[in-house]
Amino acid sequence: MNEKAAVGERAAEEYIKDGMVVGLGTGSTVYYTIVKIADMIKNGLTISGVATSVQTENLAKSLGIPLLDLNTVQKIDIAIDGADEIDPQFCAIKGGGGALLREKLIAKHAEKFIVVVDSHKIVQQLGGFPLPVEVVPFGAKLTEKAIQKFGCKTVFREKEGKAFVTDNGNYIIDCYFSRMEKPKELAMALNGIPGVVENGLFINMVHHVITVDKKDKVIVL
Numbered sequence: 165m166n167e168k169a170a171v172g173e174r175a176a177e178e179y180i181k182d183g184m185v186v187g188l189g190t191g192s193t194v195y196y197t198i199v200k201i202a203d204m205i206k207n208g209l210t211i212s213g214v215a216t217s218v219q220t221e222n223l224a225k226s227l228g229i230p231l232l233d234l235n236t237v238q239k240i241d242i243a244i245d246g247a248d249e250i251d252p253q254f255c256a257i258k259g260g261g262g263a264l265l266r267e268k269l270i271a272k273h274a275e276k277f278i279v280v281v282d283s284h285k286i287v288q289q290l291g292g293f294p295l296p297v298e299v300v301p302f303g304a305k306l307t308e309k310a311i312q313k314f315g316c317k318t319v320f321r322e323k324e325g326k327a328f329v330t331d332n333g334n335y336i337i338d339c340y341f342s343r344m345e346k347p348k349e350l351a352m353a354l355n356g357i358p359g360v361v362e363n364g365l366f367i368n369m370v371h372h373v374i375t376v377d378k379k380d381k382v383i384v385l
């Protein structure tokens with residue numbers, strides 16, 4: 165079973181209605197949601213999107229999904245996105261694709277936020293996946309030192325041998341924790357460090373999770 169396709173498509177079928185403004189996430193799972201939304205538009209529904217990354221913007225444009233400028237939308241009815249890990253309290257780590265800032269901004273302002281994940285992303289405790297933290301380039305090594313005080317090992321993300329630069333012109337520091345005990349407190353503390361723009365912890369934001377159970381059945385939690 166292609167779990168990513170199954171959960172991604174289900175999200176569109178379950179939640180997307182005519183007239184909606186939809187926050188379009190980033191990644192290989194929500195890709196299937198976006199393709200499904202394009203099908204719905206071809207079949208006569210009026211749907212517009214706001215994109216969480218340049219990658220998604222390009223995908224949506226190529227599929228004929230009308231996109232809105234985030235500064236002009238009155239309301240985002242729903243946002244649908246993938247995640248790298250999600251726990252039973254629906255706390256998630258996102259940013260594996262480096263789009264965490266725009267993803268969090270759009271999720272925060274959406275009336276509903278739905279996460280689509282294959283079964284491997286469901287964990288009892290967050291921290292198996294390194295936590296991405298977006299930082300401004302100015303003083304980034306000092307910002308890294310401040311982040312390390314939270315007990316993690318840090319690596320500046322690279323792409324093709326060069327520093328990875330986000331859509332916002334920033335760097336990503338991936339933070340490896342052996343245990344992440346208090347994600348909510350950690351998220352707030354990280355954002356208190358000057359130079360940190362945003363971190364990949366999504367706390368108290370997710371309304372529903374679509375995943376696959378042990379019997380290969382797509383479920384909505």
Ligand SMILES: O=C(CO)[C@H](O)[C@H](O)COP(=O)(O)O
Pocket residue numbers: 189190191192193194245246247248257258259260261262263264267
């Ligand atoms: O946060 C993200 C991008 O910044 C993605 O949603 C996350 O990395 C999951 O991606 P995929 O569905 O490809 O596994």
